[in-house]
Amino acid sequence: MESIVAHENDLNLKATELRLGLPGTDESEKESASCTKNNKRSLPECAEESAKNDDLDAQHGDCEAAPAAKAQIVGWPPVRSYRKNSLQQKKAEAETGFYVKVSMDGAPYLRKIDLKVYKGYPELLKALEYMFKLTIGEYSEREGYRGSEYAPAYEDKDGDLMLVGDVPWEMFMSSCKKLRIMKGSEARGLGCGV
Amino acid sequence: MAHSLSTPSFPEEVLEHVFSFLSSDKDRNAVSVVCKSWYEIERCCRRRIFIGNCYAVSPRTVIQRFQDVRSVELKGKPHFADFNLVPEGWGGYVHPWIAAMAAAYPWLEEIRLKRMVVTDESLELISKSFKNFKVLVLSTCEGFSTDGLAAIAANCRNLRELDLRESEVEDLSGHWLSHFPETCTSLVSLNIACLGSEVSFSALERLVARSPNLRTLRLNRAVPLEKLPILLHRAPHLVELGTGAYSAESRPDVFSNLAEAFSACKQLKGLSGFWDLVPAYLPAVYSVCSKLTSLNLSYATIQSPDLVKLICQCHSLQRLWVLDYIEDAGLEILARSCKDLQELRVFPSDPYGAEENVPLTERGLVAVSEGCPKLHSVLYFCRRMSNAALVAIARSCPNFICFRLCIIEPRTPDYLTLEPFDTGFGAIVERCKELRRLSLSGLLTDRVFGYIGQHGKKLEMLSVAFAGDSDLGLHHVLSGCESLRKLEIRDCPFGDKPLLANAAKLETMRSLWMSSCSVSFGACKLLAQKLPRLNVEVMDERGPPDSRPESCPVEKLYIYRTVAGPRFDMPDFVWKMEEGAGLRYS
Numbered sequence: 001m002e003s004i005v006a007h008e009n010d011l012n013l014k015a016t017e018l019r020l021g022l023p024g025t026d027e028s029e030k031e032s033a034s035c036t037k038n039n040k041r042s043l044p045e046c047a048e049e050s051a052k053n054d055d056l057d058a059q060h061g062d063c064e065a066a067p068a069a070k071a072q073i074v075g076w077p078p079v080r081s082y083r084k085n086s087l088q089q090k091k092a093e094a095e096t097g098f099y100v101k102v103s104m105d106g107a108p109y110l111r112k113i114d115l116k117v118y119k120g121y122p123e124l125l126k127a128l129e130y131m132f133k134l135t136i137g138e139y140s141e142r143e144g145y146r147g148s149e150y151a152p153a154y155e156d157k158d159g160d161l162m163l164v165g166d167v168p169w170e171m172f173m174s175s176c177k178k179l180r181i182m183k184g185s186e187a188r189g190l191g192c193g194v
Numbered sequence: 195m196a197h198s199l200s201t202p203s204f205p206e207e208v209l210e211h212v213f214s215f216l217s218s219d220k221d222r223n224a225v226s227v228v229c230k231s232w233y234e235i236e237r238c239c240r241r242r243i244f245i246g247n248c249y250a251v252s253p254r255t256v257i258q259r260f261q262d263v264r265s266v267e268l269k270g271k272p273h274f275a276d277f278n279l280v281p282e283g284w285g286g287y288v289h290p291w292i293a294a295m296a297a298a299y300p301w302l303e304e305i306r307l308k309r310m311v312v313t314d315e316s317l318e319l320i321s322k323s324f325k326n327f328k329v330l331v332l333s334t335c336e337g338f339s340t341d342g343l344a345a346i347a348a349n350c351r352n353l354r355e356l357d358l359r360e361s362e363v364e365d366l367s368g369h370w371l372s373h374f375p376e377t378c379t380s381l382v383s384l385n386i387a388c389l390g391s392e393v394s395f396s397a398l399e400r401l402v403a404r405s406p407n408l409r410t411l412r413l414n415r416a417v418p419l420e421k422l423p424i425l426l427h428r429a430p431h432l433v434e435l436g437t438g439a440y441s442a443e444s445r446p447d448v449f450s451n452l453a454e455a456f457s458a459c460k461q462l463k464g465l466s467g468f469w470d471l472v473p474a475y476l477p478a479v480y481s482v483c484s485k486l487t488s489l490n491l492s493y494a495t496i497q498s499p500d501l502v503k504l505i506c507q508c509h510s511l512q513r514l515w516v517l518d519y520i521e522d523a524g525l526e527i528l529a530r531s532c533k534d535l536q537e538l539r540v541f542p543s544d545p546y547g548a549e550e551n552v553p554l555t556e557r558g559l560v561a562v563s564e565g566c567p568k569l570h571s572v573l574y575f576c577r578r579m580s581n582a583a584l585v586a587i588a589r590s591c592p593n594f595i596c597f598r599l600c601i602i603e604p605r606t607p608d609y610l611t612l613e614p615f616d617t618g619f620g621a622i623v624e625r626c627k628e629l630r631r632l633s634l635s636g637l638l639t640d641r642v643f644g645y646i647g648q649h650g651k652k653l654e655m656l657s658v659a660f661a662g663d664s665d666l667g668l669h670h671v672l673s674g675c676e677s678l679r680k681l682e683i684r685d686c687p688f689g690d691k692p693l694l695a696n697a698a699k700l701e702t703m704r705s706l707w708m709s710s711c712s713v714s715f716g717a718c719k720l721l722a723q724k725l726p727r728l729n730v731e732v733m734d735e736r737g738p739p740d741s742r743p744e745s746c747p748v749e750k751l752y753i754y755r756t757v758a759g760p761r762f763d764m765p766d767f768v769w770k771m772e773e774g775a776g777l778r779y780s
Contacts, residue, residue, distance in 0.1 A: 075277035075684070076659065077545045077575060077602050078633075080334075082360045082388065086469070086493055087543065157443075174443055 098173070100154075104132050104181040115176065120169050128152060132181060139165045151182045206231075210239045219244050241265060246679075246704050248286060248310065249729065252758040253294035264303045265329075266295065270310035272707050272752055273657075274682055276334065279709055279750070281733065283765040286310045288335075289319075296323035304329035311335070312361075317342030321349035328380075329355040339364035340389075347373035354407075357385040368393040368416075374401050383410035387436050387467065392416040403428040412436030415469045420448050423455035430458050434488070437467030444474055457481035466490035466515075473500040483507035487534075490515040492541050498524040506531040512568075513537040518554040518575065525558030529565025537571040538562055542602060545575070556583035563590040571596040577603060579636060580610045584618025594626040598633035604660035604685070607637040614638050620645035623653070630677075633657040643667035647674020655680040665691045672696035682707040689747075690717035697725055705754035709733075713751050716744035721753070722771030729756050730771035731764070739769060 098116045111131055118124040125136050137148035144163055145151045152164040156175040164172070164179070204212075213236055216222050226236040242265040245251060256263075270286025288310045295302055302324045312335045320327065327350045332338075340363060346356065347370060371393045374381075381401070386393065395417065402408060408429050413422075417438030426432070442448050452475065456462070462482045471494035486508045491501065492515040501516065502524045511532040518540055520528070528535070540558070544551045555578045563569055564586070570593050579601050588594075607613055614637040623629060623646050630652055634642065638661035646653065647670035654677050662668070669692035671681065681703065689712035693700075700706060700721070715732065718739075722730040732739055733750035760770050 072546060073604070075274065075279045076604065077542065077600050078277045078657075078659075079542065079545050079575075080276045080360070081278065082334075082362075083492070083541065084545070087495075087545075171443060 100176055100178050102128065102131070102179040102181065105183040105186070107132070113179070115173055121165055121172075124164075125152065128179075128181065134181075136181075141166070149184055153180045153182050154178065155180065206235055209235050213239055217242070238262070242304075243267070245269070247754050247756075248288070248291065249758060249761050250704070250754060250756045253291045255757065257294055257298040261298075262301065263295075263299050264301060265306075266291075266299075266302065266304065267306040267308075268310060269308040272682065272705060273309075273680070274684070274707055274709070275309055279684065281735065281765070281767060284733070284768065285761065285763050285765070287763055288312050289316045292316045292319050292323075296320075300324065301326055303327060306331040306333070307335055308333040309335065311337040312342070313337050314339055314342035314345070318345040321345040324350075326352060328352055331355065331357040331359065332361045333357075333359040334361060336362040340366045340368070340370040344370035344373040347371065347378075348375065351375075351378065352380050353378065354380055355383040356381070357383060358388050359385060360388050363389055365389055365391040367391075369397070371401065372397040376400075376404070379404045380407065381405040382407045383434075384408070385410065385412035385436065386414050387412040389414040390416070395421055399424055399428060405429070406431075408432065410434040412466060413438040415439050415467075418442065419452065419475065423451040426455035426459055431461055432459055433461050434464040435459070435462060435466070436490075437465070437469075439470045440468045440475060440494070441470040441472040442475065449475060449478060452478040453481065460485075462486070464488035464490075468494040471496050476500060476504055479504070480507060484509055486511055488513040492517055492539065495519065495543065502527050508532060509534075511535055515539040515541070517541050517543045518552050519543055520558070521553050522555055522558040522561070523553070525554075526561040526565075529561045533566060534568055535562065535566040536568050538566075538569065539573040540575060541573075542575040542600075545602065550577045556580055559583070560586050560590075563587040567591075568593075570594055573598045573600075573633075575600045575602060577601065577606070578609045579606070579615065579618070580608045581613065581615060581618035581621075582608075582610065584615065585621040588618075588621040588625040592625045592627070594622065594629050596631040597622055597626065597629060598631065598657070599635055600633065601636040604635070605637045606635075614642070616641040616645065620649075623649040627652065629653055631655045634661055635659060637661075639663050640667040640670070643670040647671050650675045650678075652677050654678065656682070658683045658686055660685045662686045662688060665689050668692035669695060672699045678702075679704045681705075683711060684708070685710040687712055690714050693717060693721060697721055700728055700753055701725060701755050703755065705752065707750075707752050709750040711751075712747045714745045715739040715742065715748055718748060718751060718771045719744070727755055727757065728753055729760065732769045732771065733767055734769070735767045 099112045099114050101110045101112055103110045113127060113131070115124070118127065121139070129136055134150050135148045136150050136152055137145040139145055153161050154164055154172070154176045155178050156162050157177060161180070167175075209232065213222070213225060216225060222236060222240055226233045237259050238261065240260050241263060243256065243260060243263055244267045245256070246269050248268045248270050268288065268291060270288070271280050271284060274280060275284070286309060288307055296319055300323070303326055305320060306329070312332060317338055320330070330346060330353070343356075343363070346353065368391055374397075393414070393416070398417070402411065402425050409432060411425070411429060411432055412434070413425075413436055415438055419438065419440055419442040422437060426435075456479050459482060463485060465479065465482070465486060465488070468491055471491075473496050483504065484507060487510055489505070489508060489511060491504075494501070495517065497519055498521040501520050505511070505514070505524070506527055509531060512534050513536060514528065514532070516539070520540065525540075540554065554576055556576065559572070559574050559576070560583050569591050572594065579599065608615060608618070616639055619632075619634055619638070619642050623632065629650060632646070632650070632653060632655070634657065640663045643662060643666070646656070650656075653675050656671065656675070656678065665688055667686070668683070668688035671678070672692055673696055678699075688708065693713060694717060718730050718732050721728065731752045732748045733752065734748055736742075736749065739746070739748060764770065
């Protein structure tokens with residue numbers, strides 16, 4: 001919090017005197033009202049008829065200094081952290097990427113790609129080809145991937161190894177746990193009805 | 195029979211028997227002050243105690259007075275701790291209580307805690323000290339991990355209820371659930387909704403399968419939807435269910451399993467959970483809708499049409515918690531479909547956004563209050579309100595017990611007239627004679643507090659933020675609200691005078707919270723001096739208050755009545771105002 005306006009001359013002991021009288025029955029009341037330090041955070045321009053103090057605009061250290069966006073007030077609106085975190089988690093999930101591991105048979109280490117970046121299979125396959133410097137070939141329902149010794153496969157939620165491309169893209173996105181680029185005879189076995 | 199001058203006295207056993215019918219604390223407290231002998235009898239037979247502020251009394255005092263308690267309920271931190279206004283480390287430690295009760299109440303069966311700091315050590319002590327322990331409810335608590343839960347599971351042979359309601363638990367492992375022995379078959383209620391990580395599903399399934407009395411089961415998000423039918427088949431007598439994540443790939447077999455499982459639960463009255471809700475799977479619950487009395491969709495981020503399709507089938511609904519995605523239109527349908535509605539909570543989907551992101555305004559609340567005559571409890575977040583709407587709401591629902599309105603932007607005026615909401619809230623307090631809890635928002639002058647002081651005679655809890663013009667506002671409340679127990683205020687121009695003028699009032703209340711107001715350090719000291727039975731705590735992260743002038747306002751102030759004297763577990767940013775000495779550092 002920032003430094004406070006000092007009121008050395010304004011101790012006004014009468015104001016702190018314990019008594020039963022109503023506030024406002026004493027002219028010292030007006031004084032103390034105007035001397036009251038205002039801890040209010042800076043807030044946008046609502047019809048403010050209650051503004052008696054000039055220090056309304058004092059910015060405080062614990063508010064985010066964000067002149068462009070609104071300064072977020074601590075603890076307002078009164079939503080419990082538990083609930084806030086739930087909503088934020090949902091938002092965060094929506095905003096962060098959806099990274100899955102990609103392994104290639106024979107490669108020393110794995111890679112990761114963000115599936116969210118791609119709008120469909122063609123883009124994904126092109127990206128894989130680029131990343132691993134290979135060609136994947138044409139997809140067909142009957143024969144899988146022809147024209148190359150590689151076949152893209154993925155592990156789904158049940159742990160099964162599936163050929164990329166059979167199901168709609170959205171369904172693929174929600175069930176793909178990791179990708180695997182298969183090579184050689186194993187790859188061919190995946191695509192054909194052996 | 196001759197009449198003597200002294201009042202005839204019943205034998206103790208008779209009085210004890212009569213008192214055993216008194217369950218409410220208020221009644222028991224009233225009875226205990228009638229005379230000394232009634233006090234003695236009552237204290238011997240009181241089995242259930244409620245302590246609304248754990249610092250208001252010491253464990254030792256409680257134990258000295260009540261010698262055979264079976265059920266304890268304790269509350270710790272002030273309510274505004276829910277909104278991060280109470281700094282970490284403030285207090286609310288339960289361990290001293292557990293340690294004292296472990297020695298004194300070997301037959302303790304129930305512990306219910308709210309906003310307290312609970313450690314694994316405490317949980318372990320609970321699990322080992324009370325042979326007949328049955329009920330543990332930890333509401334918005336923190337400080338413990340799944341290790342502590344493992345101890346409870348392992349050692350409490352007759353555990354009936356384990357309810358972790360919105361507590362913050364350090365999730366070390368999901369295996370704690372496996373610590374329930376195979377011999378434990380007594381569970382009636384299990385709420386693990388707040389746990390982040392996966393619990394062992396097979397352990398969960400086995401636990402549910404061997405708990406024939408299980409009526410409430412609230413799962414955590416990590417329990418997948420595909421597995422829910424397994425649990426439901428094991429517990430077809432469930433009355434309250436909290437699902438885990440309510441999403442799965444579109445698969446007809448998953449859907450039909452789910453629908454079938456739900457339809458087998460003939461006694462289901464309450465549903466909650468619904469994280470990540472996928473609308474395609476909602477119809478699976480349609481078979482239970484007509485009997486539902488309680489529905490918590492406040493984590494379901496789906497749009498109004500899907501929400502409405504579900505809600506309009508729930509004709510017996512009494513309680514609905516939902517996000518503002520329901521929109522005014524959805525609330526209008528709610529008002530037409532759910533005539534038994536008693537409680538409505540509408541939460542904001544985008545609390546920090548600057549603009550209205552959904553069409554949810556005062557219209558929705560007006561519609562529900564007009565359509566649902568039994569409505570008595572409301573929590574409503576919105577961005578727009580009018581006095582006319584509030585007046586209409588007051589007219590439609592004179593039976594409100596709890597009215598909490600949060601107009602998201604502070605100091606927002608009536609959007610139609612640009613006036614403050616004094617008239618609107620005034621109408622609420624004037625019409626709703628049974629109002630016990632009120633939360634204000636929007637632009638408000640001292641006038642609204644005048645109305646509250648004048649009419650809010652049954653008001654027990656009042657929450658105020660960014661409101662009022664002067665000390666008069668606070669004075670109206672303190673001098674007028676006879677039943678006031680809890681008052682919490684933030685960012686209002688209230689200062690020393692009303693506090694000092696109404697100091698005695700503070701001893702009739704449980705607590706007062708004021709933050710970002712204008713109460714000076716000097717006034718705090720004075721209050722503490724004059725009223726030794728109040729603890730006056732100043733929280734100031736700028737450093738000791740006496741390093742600044744006395745007239746300097748304090749950041750946060752928490753005053754509560756107590757017979758326990760000063761507490762000694764305060765962190766270094768909390769100062770207690772001592773009578774006489776001035777300052778005590780923890």
